[in-house]
Structure formats: structure tokens, C-alpha cells
Amino acid sequence: xxxxxxxxxxxxxxxxxxxxxxxxxxxxxxxxxxxxxxxxxxxxxxxxxxxxxxxxxxxxxxxxxxxxxxxxxxxxxxxxxxxxxxxxxxxxxxxxxxxxxxxxxxxxxxxxxxxxxxxxxxxxxxxxxxxxxxxxxxxxxxxxxxxxxxxxxxxxxxxxxxxxxxxxxxxxxxxxxxxxxxxxxxxxxxxxxxxxxxxxxxxxxxxxxxxxxx
Ligand code: DX5
Ligand code: ZN
Numbered sequence: 001x002x003x004x005x006x007x008x009x010x011x012x013x014x015x016x017x018x019x020x021x022x023x024x025x026x027x028x029x030x031x032x033x034x035x036x037x038x039x040x041x042x043x044x045x046x047x048x049x050x051x052x053x054x055x056x057x058x059x060x061x062x063x064x065x066x067x068x069x070x071x072x073x074x075x076x077x078x079x080x081x082x083x084x085x086x087x088x089x090x091x092x093x094x095x096x097x098x099x100x101x102x103x104x105x106x107x108x109x110x111x112x113x114x115x116x117x118x119x120x121x122x123x124x125x126x127x128x129x130x131x132x133x134x135x136x137x138x139x140x141x142x143x144x145x146x147x148x149x150x151x152x153x154x155x156x157x158x159x160x161x162x163x164x165x166x167x168x169x170x171x172x173x174x175x176x177x178x179x180x181x182x183x184x185x186x187x188x189x190x191x192x193x194x195x196x197x198x199x200x201x202x203x204x205x206x207x208x209x210x211x212x213x214x
Contacts, residue, residue, distance in 0.1 A: 001027035001190050002180075002209050003062050003170070006052075007043055008144045008194030014048070015055035021197050024205035028060035028084075030172070030192045032144075033077070035067040038091060039142035046076040053081025060084065062190075064114065064172065066141045067091075071100055078107035086112030086135045086170075089124050098130045112170065116141060117149045121158055128164050136188070139173025144194040148174030153186040160187030181214025 004021035034043040063082040070087035085104045101111035112133035139146035171188040176196035
């Protein structure tokens with residue numbers, strides 16, 4: 001599946017622009033939440049998520065928390081309409097990450113753990129049974145429009161070989177017509193794409209999403 005990242009959308013026409021990306025073949029909406037601390041950018045909060053949820057009641061919202069204290073935000077995003085909440089392994093001890101995943105599920109959402117390009121798989125391997133999804137960052141988090149870091153695909157291949165079975169693999173950053181198919185071949189289930197979709201005119205979005213499937 002392709003998850004349009006609305007960080008790259010037109011915030012002044014967010015519901016329409018998001019709907020356009022979904023009509024073009026996007027399956028779920030990726031919301032990049034940034035706190036200006038874990039990453040050097042500020043993006044969106046629960047109020048935006050709640051507004052978008054009112055406009056798009058039936059769509060899966062995949063919330064990506066690039067924040068230093070994700071525990072502070074999971075309730076607010078669950079209440080604002082998140083279906084899935086991913087937070088970063090780099091900001092929590094393993095035991096804290098497992099506890100937070102349980103809190104996310106108690107809130108009715110599925111839980112994901114994210115690793116930056118420089119973070120090894122060994123940082124999360126002991127945790128993966130506690131999560132529905134692993135998000136492999138293929139750019140350094142904080143901004144859209146960056147170049148894909150090929151080496152992260154080894155992590156996807158390794159998870160596919162070693163399991164756990166059933167873990168959903170999402171890859172995020174620099175996904176487009178070239179990097180989408182290679183990510184799928186490496187075993188990724190969900191491709192997050194921002195600039196590759198939203199930089200295109202509406203009429204060009206369906207072909208570019210189709211091209212990501214190879
Ligand atoms: C980066 C975000 C990504 C980014 C993707 O910190 O997590 O979701 O918005 O944007 P593109 O597809 O333009 O790399
Ligand atoms: Zn993201």
C-alpha cells in the first residue's frame with residue numbers, strides 16, 4: 001500500500017489535497033508529527049488530525065510521532081482520530097517502548113516502532129513482538145523531499161528473514177517510482193510518499209502512485 005504523507009500537502013486545502021491523493025490510489029493517510037526537538041522542524045498537532053478526521057471519516061490515519069516524549073501525545077492523537085500510532089525507538093528504553101505500545105492498544109490504536117537510518121535493527125529486535133508495525137526510515141526525519149538511503153533496505157530484508165511473521169513493514173522517506181519497487185522487493189508492505197505525490201498535479205498522481213508498485 002501507498003500512504004501519502006500530508007507533510008508535503010497544501011495545508012491551506014488539506015482535506016481536498018489529501019482526498020485527491022487517496023482518490024489517486026493512496027490507501028491510508030500518513031501524518032508526520034514533529035516537535036522541533038526530536039527533529040528540527042514543527043509540523044502538525046492533534047487539532048489538525050481532528051479536523052482532517054471530520055473531513056475524512058472513513059480513512060485510516062497513520063500517525064508518525066517524531067517527538068521526544070511520545071507518551072505525552074498518544075491520548076490526544078487517539079482522541080483526535082488516529083488509527084495507528086508510531087513512535088521512535090531512539091527516545092525510549094525498550095521497557096518503556098513496550099509499555100507505551102500497550103497504552104496505544106488500550107486506546108484502540110495499533111502500535112508501530114520507528115528506527116532512523118543510523119539506528120541498527122538490534123535496537124528493536126527484542127521489541128518487535130510488542131508491535132503491529134516497524135517503520136524503517138529511509139531519510140533522516142524532519143523534512144520531506146530528501147534522497148532515499150538505500151542501505152536501510154537491508155533492515156527490511158533481515159526482518160523478513162528473521163521475523164516476527166505478520167509484522168507490517170513500512171518505509172518512509174524518498175519513496176517514488178524508482179525506490180518504491182525496490183522497497184517492495186525488500187519486503188516492505190507500506191510505502192510512505194510525500195513529495196513524489198503532492199509535488200504532482202492532480203492528474204499525474206494516479207500514474208505516479210501506480211509506478212511505486214513497480
Ligand atoms: C520525514 C517524514 C516522511 C516524509 C516523507 O521526517 O517522516 O514521512 O514526510 O516525505 P518524502 O516522501 O518527500 O520523502
Ligand atoms: Zn513519516
